[in-house]
Amino acid sequence: MNAVLLYLVQHAEAKKEGEDPERGLTDKGFRDIALTALFAHDQGVAVDRIYHSGITRAQQTAQALADQVHPKEGVSEADWLAPMDDPKIWVERLSHMHEDLMLVSHLPYLAKLASLLLCGDGSKNILDFKKARIVCLKRFDDGHWAVEWMVTPEMVG
Numbered sequence: 001m002n003a004v005l006l007y008l009v010q011h012a013e014a015k016k017e018g019e020d021p022e023r024g025l026t027d028k029g030f031r032d033i034a035l036t037a038l039f040a041h042d043q044g045v046a047v048d049r050i051y052h053s054g055i056t057r058a059q060q061t062a063q064a065l066a067d068q069v070h071p072k073e074g075v076s077e078a079d080w081l082a083p084m085d086d087p088k089i090w091v092e093r094l095s096h097m098h099e100d101l102m103l104v105s106h107l108p109y110l111a112k113l114a115s116l117l118l119c120g121d122g123s124k125n126i127l128d129f130k131k132a133r134i135v136c137l138k139r140f141d142d143g144h145w146a147v148e149w150m151v152t153p154e155m156v157g
Contacts, residue, residue, distance in 0.1 A: 005139075006145075007136050009132070012132040035153040035157045040065065040069050047102045084109070087109060133150060133151065
């Protein structure tokens with residue numbers, strides 16, 4: 001079995017609810033995710049599929065990433081990726097998956113998921129997620145996870 005790569009992405013900056021009830025991305029949000037998506041492309045990131053929560057800001061972020069990364073099986077909405085969902089469901093799913101994936105979601109969900117994968121405790125808040133940040137985790141053959149790398153728009157802009 002080969003190592004599996006998982007890319008966790010917090011959606012890019014979204015408009016305020018009063019400005020846009022759907023909370024689509026701001027111009028800055030589109031610029032930021034374009035920077036990190038281009039970095040991912042330049043690094044040769046290849047995923048089978050990009051999943052997002054279905055919330056507009058996550059969907060727009062996922063599509064911007066797909067425009068650069070070109071996932072083999074496209075972009076799909078998935079359940080259990082909303083801000084307050086239980087990440088244990090995806091921990092279980094990921095333990096059986098053998099393809100490289102990208103999950104585009106929200107806080108506090110991503111912080112809990114990463115902490116569960118890395119140390120088994122979702123309350124630890126091990127990683128400091130920022131908007132449009134990509135965190136690459138690697139699952140080894142024995143099932144443990146480690147941080148491979150991470151990037152923010154400020155690092156590549």
